[in-house]
Amino acid sequence: MIGCLVIPYFAASVTRLARPELARTPLIFARETTPGAQVRAVSKEAYHQGVRPGQTLKAARGLCPTAEVLPLENSRWRAAHERLLDLLWQFSDRVEPDPDSAGAIAAAYYLDFGTLCQADTLKLCHQLQAEVQGELGLEGRIGLAGTKFAAQVAALTSRESVRAVAVRMERDFLASLPVRLLALDAEQSHRLVLLGIHTLGQLAALPRSAMLAQLGSNGPLLHDLASGIDSRPLVSKRQSWQVTALHEFEPPVDDRHILRATLEYLAGQLVEHLKADHLATRSVRLTLSLADGRTLADLRHPRQPVATAEALQKQLVALFKKQMVDERVSTIEICLGSLEPVMARQLSLFGEEEVQDAAAKAVEALQARHTGLAVYKVAAAAEATILPERRYRLEKIGAA
Amino acid sequence: MLADRTAVLEVTLDQLRQRWGTQIITRACERAPAPTISSGFPDLDRLLDGGFPVGQISLLAGAGTCGAGTLACQIAAHAQADRRPAIWLDGQSTFDAAHAEQYAVSLNELVLIQPVDLAHALALARDLADLLPGGLTVLTLPPLASGDLQYTAQELRRMANPLARANGTLLICGERQRGLSEAAGLALQLARGRWLARSGVVCGYETTVTVHKGRGNSPGRSVTFEIVYPEAL
Numbered sequence: 001m002i003g004c005l006v007i008p009y010f011a012a013s014v015t016r017l018a019r020p021e022l023a024r025t026p027l028i029f030a031r032e033t034t035p036g037a038q039v040r041a042v043s044k045e046a047y048h049q050g051v052r053p054g055q056t057l058k059a060a061r062g063l064c065p066t067a068e069v070l071p072l073e074n075s076r077w078r079a080a081h082e083r084l085l086d087l088l089w090q091f092s093d094r095v096e097p098d099p100d101s102a103g104a105i106a107a108a109y110y111l112d113f114g115t116l117c118q119a120d121t122l123k124l125c126h127q128l129q130a131e132v133q134g135e136l137g138l139e140g141r142i143g144l145a146g147t148k149f150a151a152q153v154a155a156l157t158s159r160e161s162v163r164a165v166a167v168r169m170e171r172d173f174l175a176s177l178p179v180r181l182l183a184l185d186a187e188q189s190h191r192l193v194l195l196g197i198h199t200l201g202q203l204a205a206l207p208r209s210a211m212l213a214q215l216g217s218n219g220p221l222l223h224d225l226a227s228g229i230d231s232r233p234l235v236s237k238r239q240s241w242q243v244t245a246l247h248e249f250e251p252p253v254d255d256r257h258i259l260r261a262t263l264e265y266l267a268g269q270l271v272e273h274l275k276a277d278h279l280a281t282r283s284v285r286l287t288l289s290l291a292d293g294r295t296l297a298d299l300r301h302p303r304q305p306v307a308t309a310e311a312l313q314k315q316l317v318a319l320f321k322k323q324m325v326d327e328r329v330s331t332i333e334i335c336l337g338s339l340e341p342v343m344a345r346q347l348s349l350f351g352e353e354e355v356q357d358a359a360a361k362a363v364e365a366l367q368a369r370h371t372g373l374a375v376y377k378v379a380a381a382a383e384a385t386i387l388p389e390r391r392y393r394l395e396k397i398g399a400a
Numbered sequence: 401m402l403a404d405r406t407a408v409l410e411v412t413l414d415q416l417r418q419r420w421g422t423q424i425i426t427r428a429c430e431r432a433p434a435p436t437i438s439s440g441f442p443d444l445d446r447l448l449d450g451g452f453p454v455g456q457i458s459l460l461a462g463a464g465t466c467g468a469g470t471l472a473c474q475i476a477a478h479a480q481a482d483r484r485p486a487i488w489l490d491g492q493s494t495f496d497a498a499h500a501e502q503y504a505v506s507l508n509e510l511v512l513i514q515p516v517d518l519a520h521a522l523a524l525a526r527d528l529a530d531l532l533p534g535g536l537t538v539l540t541l542p543p544l545a546s547g548d549l550q551y552t553a554q555e556l557r558r559m560a561n562p563l564a565r566a567n568g569t570l571l572i573c574g575e576r577q578r579g580l581s582e583a584a585g586l587a588l589q590l591a592r593g594r595w596l597a598r599s600g601v602v603c604g605y606e607t608t609v610t611v612h613k614g615r616g617n618s619p620g621r622s623v624t625f626e627i628v629y630p631e632a633l
Contacts (some may be wrong), residue, residue, distance in 0.1 A: 233427075285442070299442050301481045322628055324596065324604075359485035359511050362531040366513075369527060374514045378497045378507040392497035394512065 001121050001167065002234060003111040004098075004143045004151035005088070005132070010107035012043035014080040015073055017137050018248075026067040030057050031293065033069055040072055042105065053105065071293035075333045079246055083136060084109070091128050096234050098152070108155070110148050112234045118144070118164060125162045145170055147230035153181050170228030175201030182222050188215050200226040242337040243273045243281075252291040252328035259329055263320060266334050267312040274336070280305030282338035284312065286319040289331035296323045305340060312336075363397070437482065437536065437569060440474035440503075444609055447623045448586070451478075452571065454534075455564045456585030457556055460573045466590040467607035467627050468573045469494070472538050473503035475571055479536040480506050484569075487511045487528060491521040492540040492573075518542055522555040525570060529562035541574035549579040556583035587613040596626060604628035 007013065012027045026045035030037045035058035042051045042060075049064035057069065081097070084107075088095045094112035111128075113121045125142045132140045143154025145165035150173060154163045157177060165173045177200050179192055191214060197203050204227040211219030224230065245266040253259065263286075274280060282305050287297040298319050306312050316334065367373050376394035416425050436451035445451045452458045452475055460468040476486045486505075488495060490512055501507055515521035521539060528537045544552060556572075560583070563570055572584070581587030593606035610622040 297442055299438070299440070299445075301438060301478055324598070324626060324628060356485070356509055358532065358535060359487060359509070362485070362487065362528060362535070363511055363513075365531045366524060366527055370520070370524065373524075376512040376514070378500075378510065378512060392501075392507070394497075397511075 001113045001116065001118065001144050001146060001164075002148050002151045003092075003113055003121070003125055003128075004145075004148065004155045005109045005111065005128070005140050006143070006152070006155040007084075007107045007132075007138050007140045009042070009044050009047070009105065010080075010138075011041035011073075011077055013138055014077050015070065016043075017080075018076065022068065026051075026064050028057070028060050028064070028067045028069045029072055030060075030069060031072055033057065033071075035061075047105065073289075074295060075246065075287055075289050075331050079244060079333070080136065080138075081107070082242075082244060084132070084138070087131060087135060088128070091124060094234055106156070108152055110151065110234050113144075118166070122162060122164055125164075129161045145173070147228065148232055148234060149225045149230040150174060150228060153177060156181065170230075171204060172228075174226060174228055175199065175204065179203055179226070182225060184222070188222075191215065204228075242335055242339065243270055244333060244335045245270050246331065246333045248331050249329060252330040254325075254328040256325075259325075259332070260317065260320065262332055263316045263334075264309075264313050266332065267316055268309050270334060270336055271307070271309040271312055274307055274339070279339045280307035281312075281336035282306075282340060283336070284315045284319065285335040285337065286316055286323075287331075287333040287335070288320075288323060288325065288329050289333070290325070290327040291330050292327050294327065296325065298322055301338075306336075435567075437475055437484070438478040439471060440478055441471075441623075441625045443623045443625050444471075447609070447611065447621060448614065451475075452569065453585055454569050455567050457560060457563065457570045457572065457583065458586040458588070459580055459584040460571065460588050460590060461576060461580070461612075462590030462592075463575060465605070466592045467605070467609075468590050469496075469499070469540075470503060470627050471590070471607075471609075472540075472571055472573050473500045473505050476500070476510065476536060476538055477504040477506070479569070480509055485509070485511075485532060485535040487513060487532060487535065487537050489521050489524055489528075489537060489539040490514050491518065491542045494540065518544070518548055518552065522552060526555060526559050526562070529559045529568055529570065530566060532568050533566040534568065536569045536571065538571045538573070541572060544574065544576055549576070553580055553583040556580065560585070581613045584613065587611075593624060596628065 011029055015027065016022050026049060027043035028039055028046050028051060029041040030039050035056065037057045039051060039053050039055045039057060039060045041053060046064045046067045051060045051064050051067065060067065085095060085097065088109055088111060092111040092113060096110045098108035098110065113124065121144060125144060129140055129142055132138050141155045141158055142162045143151040143158060144162065145151040145154055146167040147170055150165050150170035153174060154165050179197060179200055180189070181200065184192070192203070195214070203223065206223070208220055208223045211223040215222055247262050247266055283299060283301050284306065285297065285299045287295060289295050300315050300319055302315055306315060363375050367375065375397050377397050378392050379395045380392060413425060435454040436448070437454060438445055438451040460471055462468050476488070479486050486509065488510060493514060495512055497507060500510070513524060515524055518541070521541070525537055525539050559570060574580070589610045589612050591608045593608055595602050596604040596606065604627050606624055606626055608622055608624045611619055613619060
């Protein structure tokens with residue numbers, strides 16, 4: 001069976017966890033506060049006032065004058081998303097976040113429970129719902145069905161925390177529900193109104209062959225979904241081996257000593273995580289959220305896997321120095337990816353030498369084909385000089 | 401009906417895997433993504449779905465100080481970090497070791513070749529397409545006369561198949577993009593934007609990269625990022 005966990009108003013819910021004083025305030029999230037800026041996410045209260053993602057801020061303020069406009073909190077939302085995924089992977093090894101939902105109104109996650117019987121799956125889903133609420137503080141609803149679409153509709157339309165649709169009964173379940181549950185564009189919605197089709201059952205009763213002409217290229221897919229058939233595979237997002245650390249400054253700071261000390265502290269914390277799991281990282285990402293809402297991010301791929309605090313601090317300081325920080329910093333987030341087990345390695349036995357061998361073989365073959373070829377290696381110059389270009393000299397290699 | 405089809409498919413897949421090994425057949429949706437080399441700029445990597453495609457020719461075109469050299473250094477550094485051998489064909493005779501090292505290129509592992517002229521540079525690149533499996537070749541093209549364009553494009557087209565077979569990557573930096581982009585798998589146009597200054601001192605510049613051609617990348621998409629001089633850090 002397929003389970004679908006839906007977290008309504010994901011962005012607003014996550015923000016309210018950190019700022020409980022906003023619990024009753026309608027919230028609108030936009031990248032900027034200019035009237036022409038686009039609304040990216042809304043809270044339930046703002047949604048009920050008619051505010052939708054994609055509207056301009058001016059229109060949204062007209063619809064909901066009491067709403068508080070907040071900058072996007074991508075790093076906070078991403079961290080919550082990662083924590084949620086970590087939790088979901090404890091319940092199924094096949095989890096797919098729905099890319100279409102993306103948290104603007106609701107976030108949806110599909111879980112494949114395989115051939116587990118319905119009673120056991122239901123029990124597991126109740127446990128999952130309780131843990132999402134208990135550990136993450138998020139209110140979620142779960143739909144269970146034989147297909148992704150039916151499971152999502154069950155979660156979206158349910159008033160209970162978990163709702164199951166019996167396998168092979170998806171078509172009957174969907175029949176009475178409105179067609180707007182399908183992802184229709186404006187033209188398709190208009191066409192269905194003109195045809196007098198208001199429910200999924202009415203749509204499913206039409207011949208599938210007519211769908212292409214009436215609804216365009218995805219017409220047959222929409223017909224299948226309305227008929228309880230959903231052949232879209234559950235594309236499991238592999239559990240990304242990554243560790244993150246986040247620090248928020250309240251109020252934001254611009255003192256580079258404080259920022260650097262925080263980086264070192266977070267590096268120490270992350271290395272403890274790595275050590276506990278005997279892992280090293282091959283990718284270090286630093287994300288700085290600035291007080292004016294901008295985000296600066298950069299990534300480094302260390303030449304050798306990093307597993308010590310000193311090496312990680314060096315990477316982070318290099319990343320930090322590279323950023324043009326001209327505003328106070330409100331959040332620092334470090335993400336270590338491409339984690340791999342720490343392996344004992346004899347230096348220079350593998351790795352660089354293999355690479356150099358490959359290049360040397362290629363050069364040898366080239367020199368055999370092109371006589372007098374000028375091939376060089378860059379070497380440090382013997383004498384010290386302040387001019388950077390004189391610190392190196394080219395050494396001819398191989399047969400000239 | 402659908403469940404029956406799926407079950408039959410699963411049984412067939414199992415039988416094939418038992419007979420020939422688990423790697424013999426893969427669902428299209430389970431295939432590993434095509435390998436790429438990171439550019440070192442996260443926004444550009446996102447635009448390119450992970451980075452510069454391995455097994456293809458990528459073209460960086462733009463006028464001087466557009467950031468192509470810096471980008472090439474960053475790509476070479478990331479290729480080396482991925483344990484790919486890197487060879488720099490310095491057709492413009494402008495290779496700057498200090499600059500390359502500042503962008504984390506491992507000079508110990510980099511081989512520099514100075515071709516005599518354009519034809520020599522293209523012949524070397526064509527040979528390296530075969531001789532450097534899994535490696536990165538950076539080719540900086542000298543200024544091209546209009547008569548050279550057709551010849552260069554023709555030579556590049558001849559390299560496409562050997563590169564794909566050997567999983568090699570050819571990165572070309574040149575001033576002109578017109579006439580060459582059709583021969584490349586990925587063609588990017590770079591344009592320098594405003595200069596960045598810190599305390600009144602120029603410390604870098606903004607560069608806009610626009611996709612002219614790329615599989616899976618809509619032409620016309622662009623991204624702007626900052627290139628900060630390492631010495632200004």
